[in-house]
Amino acid sequence: MMSGAEMVVRALTQVGVKHIFGYPGGAVLDIYDALFEANDIEHLLVRHEQAAAHMADGYARATGKVGTVLVTSGPGATNTITGIATAYMDSIPMVILSGQVPTSVIGEDAFQECDMVGCSRPVVKHSFLVKKAEDIPATIAKAYHIAATGRPGPVVVDLPKDIVNPKEKHPYVFPESVQMRSYNPNLKGHKGQIKKALQTLLAAKKPVLYIGGGAVAANCSELITAFAERLNLPVTNTLMGLGAFPGTHRQCLGMLGMHGTVEANKTMHNSDVIFALGARFDDRVTNNVQKFCPHATILHVDIDPTSISKTVSAHVPIVGSVEQVLSDMVEMLDNTGEQNDRQALATWWSEIETWRSTQCLTYQKSDKVIKPQQVVESLYKVTNGDAYVSSDVGQHQMFAALYYPFAKSRRWINSGGLGTMGFGLPAAMGVKVALPDSVSVCITGDGSIQMNIQELSTCLQYGIPVKIISLNNQALGMVRQWQDLIYEGRHSHSYMESLPDFVKLAEAYGHVGIRVSDPADLDAAMEKCFAMKDKLVFMDILVDQNEHVYPMQIKYGAMDEMLLSKTERT
Amino acid sequence: MRRILSVLLENEPGALSRIVGLFSQRGYNIESLTVAPTDDETLSRLTVITAGDNRVIEQITKQVNKLVDVLKVQDITEGEHIERELMLVKVKAENNEARGEMKRLSDIFRAQIVDVTPTTYVIQLVGTTSKLDAYIEATRTEAEILEVSRTGVTGLSRGEKSLRS
Numbered sequence: 001m002m003s004g005a006e007m008v009v010r011a012l013t014q015v016g017v018k019h020i021f022g023y024p025g026g027a028v029l030d031i032y033d034a035l036f037e038a039n040d041i042e043h044l045l046v047r048h049e050q051a052a053a054h055m056a057d058g059y060a061r062a063t064g065k066v067g068t069v070l071v072t073s074g075p076g077a078t079n080t081i082t083g084i085a086t087a088y089m090d091s092i093p094m095v096i097l098s099g100q101v102p103t104s105v106i107g108e109d110a111f112q113e114c115d116m117v118g119c120s121r122p123v124v125k126h127s128f129l130v131k132k133a134e135d136i137p138a139t140i141a142k143a144y145h146i147a148a149t150g151r152p153g154p155v156v157v158d159l160p161k162d163i164v165n166p167k168e169k170h171p172y173v174f175p176e177s178v179q180m181r182s183y184n185p186n187l188k189g190h191k192g193q194i195k196k197a198l199q200t201l202l203a204a205k206k207p208v209l210y211i212g213g214g215a216v217a218a219n220c221s222e223l224i225t226a227f228a229e230r231l232n233l234p235v236t237n238t239l240m241g242l243g244a245f246p247g248t249h250r251q252c253l254g255m256l257g258m259h260g261t262v263e264a265n266k267t268m269h270n271s272d273v274i275f276a277l278g279a280r281f282d283d284r285v286t287n288n289v290q291k292f293c294p295h296a297t298i299l300h301v302d303i304d305p306t307s308i309s310k311t312v313s314a315h316v317p318i319v320g321s322v323e324q325v326l327s328d329m330v331e332m333l334d335n336t337g338e339q340n341d342r343q344a345l346a347t348w349w350s351e352i353e354t355w356r357s358t359q360c361l362t363y364q365k366s367d368k369v370i371k372p373q374q375v376v377e378s379l380y381k382v383t384n385g386d387a388y389v390s391s392d393v394g395q396h397q398m399f400a401a402l403y404y405p406f407a408k409s410r411r412w413i414n415s416g417g418l419g420t421m422g423f424g425l426p427a428a429m430g431v432k433v434a435l436p437d438s439v440s441v442c443i444t445g446d447g448s449i450q451m452n453i454q455e456l457s458t459c460l461q462y463g464i465p466v467k468i469i470s471l472n473n474q475a476l477g478m479v480r481q482w483q484d485l486i487y488e489g490r491h492s493h494s495y496m497e498s499l500p501d502f503v504k505l506a507e508a509y510g511h512v513g514i515r516v517s518d519p520a521d522l523d524a525a526m527e528k529c530f531a532m533k534d535k536l537v538f539m540d541i542l543v544d545q546n547e548h549v550y551p552m553q554i555k556y557g558a559m560d561e562m563l564l565s566k567t568e569r570t
Numbered sequence: 571m572r573r574i575l576s577v578l579l580e581n582e583p584g585a586l587s588r589i590v591g592l593f594s595q596r597g598y599n600i601e602s603l604t605v606a607p608t609d610d611e612t613l614s615r616l617t618v619i620t621a622g623d624n625r626v627i628e629q630i631t632k633q634v635n636k637l638v639d640v641l642k643v644q645d646i647t648e649g650e651h652i653e654r655e656l657m658l659v660k661v662k663a664e665n666n667e668a669r670g671e672m673k674r675l676s677d678i679f680r681a682q683i684v685d686v687t688p689t690t691y692v693i694q695l696v697g698t699t700s701k702l703d704a705y706i707e708a709t710r711t712e713a714e715i716l717e718v719s720r721t722g723v724t725g726l727s728r729g730e731k732s733l734r735s
Contacts, residue, residue, distance in 0.1 A: 117584060118587070121587065121588060122591060125638070126638040126639075127584070146638060180638070181641060181735060182579070182580055182638060182639055182641045304636065305632045305636070306629065306633050306636055309625070309628065309629075310629060
C-alpha cells in the first residue's frame with residue numbers, strides 16, 4: 001500500500017527516470033515530499049518552469065531518452081507551455097507532470113487553478129488528468145510509452161492534489177507492459193511501396209537524399225551513411241536533421257532551405273527524384289510550394305502519416321520508421337544486387353560540384369571587427385567539431401547551423417519548428433546533466449540569452465559548466481536583417497538598448513565572463529574558455545552589427561532563388 | 571466537397587475536446603457533429619460533417635486518426651451510405667386552420683406531432699438534411715416557427731462495411 005505521491009515517485013523510478021527538472025509549489029508539495037526520500041532520482045530546481053521544460057528537452061535530444069518535468073498547478077504549469085510547444089514541434093519525447101487543485105474544487109477557479117489539459121491540448125501528443133490514485137502507475141507507464149514511441153512528443157500528466165494525499169494508501173500495481181487498443185504506431189513500411197520507391201530511386205538520373213529530424217529520432221545515421229555511399233547519392237540535411245548524415249562527408253551538401261547552401265538548394269530544385277527521410281517539407285525548406293522542385297518525383301518516408309502530402313504531395317508515400325524502411329531497402333538491394341546508373345550519377349555530381357564551387361559560405365573577414373561566422377569557425381576548431389551545440393533562435397542559430405558541420409547525430413540541439421528564443425541555455429544545461437563528460441555549448445545572442453538568463457543561478461547550484469558563446473551584435477539580428485531587406489532599413493524596435501554588462505552579470509552569478517571584441521584575440525579567448533573545464537564561461541563576443549545571414553531564399557520564389565550577399569543573387 | 575466522417579474513439583473525458591480542438595486549431599470546418607456511446611459503452615462514435623477538397627479531407631482524416639484516443643476513422647461518403655438527422659420543430663398552432671395545416675404537412679413529410687398544447691405543436695422529423703430543410707421551408711408559409719433543434723447528421727455505410735474496433 002502506498003500514497004499517490006509515493007506512487008508517482010515509484011512509477012517514475014520504474015520507467016527509468018534518473019533526472020527531473022522542476023519547481024515545487026502548493027499542489028505538488030506531497031510529491032516533492034515523497035521525492036525527498038528518493039535516492040535513484042536527481043531533481044534539479046530551476047529558476048523558471050519554462051527552462052525546466054527546455055532542459056528536459058535538451059536532455060531528450062542529446063540522449064533519445066524521455067525528459068521529465070515536474071511543476072505545480074496554475075502558473076507553474078502554464079509557464080511550461082512554451083517549452084512543451086517547442087518539444088511538440090520538434091517531436092521530442094518529454095513527460096510533464098503538473099500539479100492540479102483537488103478534484104473537489106476543479107472548475108471553481110480555485111487558487112492556482114488552471115485547466116492544464118485544456119491549455120496544453122494543441123501542443124501535446126497526449127495528456128491525462130488522473131482522477132484516482134490507483135490509476136497513477138498505469139498512467140505514468142502509458143505517458144512514457146506514448147512520449148517515446150511512434151513520432152515522439154510531449155505528454156502531460158495532470159495530478160490533482162487529493163489523489164497524491166500522503167495519508168491515503170492504495171494498492172500499487174505497475175503494468176508489465178503497456179497495451180492501448182487506440183495507439184499502435186506503424187513502424188514497418190509497406191513492402192510494395194518500399195520496392196516501388198527503391199526502383200524509382202535506382203532509375204533516377206538526378207537523385208537527392210533529403211534528411212530530416214525523423215532520421216535523428218530513428219538513431220540510424222550509420223545506416224543512412226552506408227546507403228548514401230552505396231548509391232553515391234548527394235545528401236542534404238534539414239535544420240533538424242543536421243548530423244544525421246555527417247556534415248563533414250564528401251556527399252553532404254549542407255543544410256537546405258531558407259538559409260541553405262547554394263549546392264543543397266540547387267540540387268533539390270534540379271533533381272528528378274527526392275528521397276525524403278523523416279523530413280516534413282516545412283515552409284522554411286520549400287519556399288514557394290507552387291515552384292517547389294518542378295521535375296522531382298517525391299519518395300517520402302515518415303513515421304507520421306500526417307506529415308506525408310501535407311504541404312507537398314508525395315508520389316510514393318511510405319509510412320514507417322526511417323530505420324525500418326531503409327533496412328528493408330538495403331535488404332532488397334542485397335537480394336537483387338541492383339545498382340543505379342553510375343554514369344548519370346557522375347554527370348549529376350559534376351553539375352553539383354559547379355554549384356558547390358561557388359563557395360556560398362565565404363564571407364569577408366576584417367581585422368577591426370569580429371564576424372559572427374568567424375566565431376562559429378573558431379568554436380569548431382577549439383572543440384574539434386565534437387561538441388554538443390545548443391542554440392537559441394536568430395542569426396547566431398543559422399551561423400551555427402551553417403559553419404559548424406556536425407559529424408554526428410544529436411550534437412545539434414535547436415528549436416527548429418517553434419523557433420523559441422530562450423531555448424539555448426536551458427537546453428545546453430539539459431545536455432550537460434545527461435552527459436556530464438561531454439562538452440556542452442550554447443550559441444546565443446544578446447537577445448535570446450536574456451530570455452532565460454536566470455538559469456545561470458541553477459548552473460551554479462548544481463555545477464553545470466556549460467559554455468555560453470554569445471554573438472553580441474547589440475540588436476535583434478534576424479529581425480534587423482529582415483527590416484534591412486524588406487522594410488527599407490526601418491529598424492523598428494530591434495535594438496537592444498541598455499544591454500547589461502554580461503561579463504559582470506556572469507560574475508554576479510558566480511561564473512566566469514570573458515569579453516572579446518578584437519578579432520586577433522578570438523581564438524586565444526576561445527581556447528581559454530574551453531580550458532576551464534569545470535567552469536561555466538560566458539563569452540560575450542562583440543560582433544559586426546551589420547552582418548547578414550546568406551544565402552537566403554527570396555520570398556515567394558523557388559528553392560534555388562537566393563540572395564547570396566547584400567548585392568548578389570542567384 | 572461535403573463529407574461525412576465517422577470516428578470511433580475511446581469513451582473518455584477529454585476525447586471529444588481533442589477532436590473539436592483539432593478542427594479549430596488546424597482551421598478545418600465543422601458543419602455538424604454528433605457523438606454518443608456505442609453498443610460497446612467504452613467506445614463512442616462521432617459523426618462529423620466537414621467540407622474541403624480531397625487534400626484537406628485526407629489531412630483531416632489522418633490528423634483525427636493520429637489522436638491517441640481515436641481507434642478508427644472512415645469517410646463514409648466514399649461509398650454507399652445512409653445518413654439521417656433528427657429535428658424537433660415547435661410551431662404556433664392556435665386555431666383550427668393552422669393545426670389542420672400543420673397536421674397535413676407533417677403527414678406528407680412523415681413527421682410526427684410529439685407534443686400538443688392549446689397554442690403549440692412540437693413536431694419530430696427524421697431524414698436527410700435536405701428533407702429537413704424542405705420541411706422548414708414548407709412550414710414557414712403555414713405557421714410561425716417558435717424554435718428548431720436539430721441533432722446534426724449521423725450515418726452508416728451500407729452493406730457489410732462497418733467501423734469496429
